Amino acid sequence: MGGFPEGWAPGEHYPDKWARRFAIDFVGGDLKAAAPKGIEPVITLSSGEAKQIEILYVEPFDGYRIQFDWYPTSDSTAPGGYAYVPALPGGGYQRNLAVSVFPARAG
DSSP states (O other): OTTOTTSOOTTSOOOSSOOEEEEEEEESHHHHHHGGGOOEEEEEESSSEEEEEEEEEEGGGTEEEEEEEEEOSSSOOSOEEEEEEEEOGGGOOOOOOEEEEOOOOOO
16 A cells, blocks of 8 residues: 555555555465466456555465455445455466455545
8 A cells, every 4th residue: 555565654645545455365275386387366346446466475374465455446335345366377276255345434
């Protein structure tokens, strides 16, 4: 957020638009074994847009964290959702995650 991969830095300018950061951790299994071939995150949003999509190896739990910032594209306060699928070349690994986001009202 604000151009920083691990969060917004205090003292820096406020972002023009506020976002929500989502982080999904994956430990073990097919993803770790196939990760050297490449991981391609596929993010499907019902509203808003995903920015700053990152795939990080996290040594303390020996797994991968896939994170992104969700930015609203309207002032709507209607719930929005997304389905997230990390994919490997050839479609060898897929997991779906559905989440509802309830944007805060302005003011």
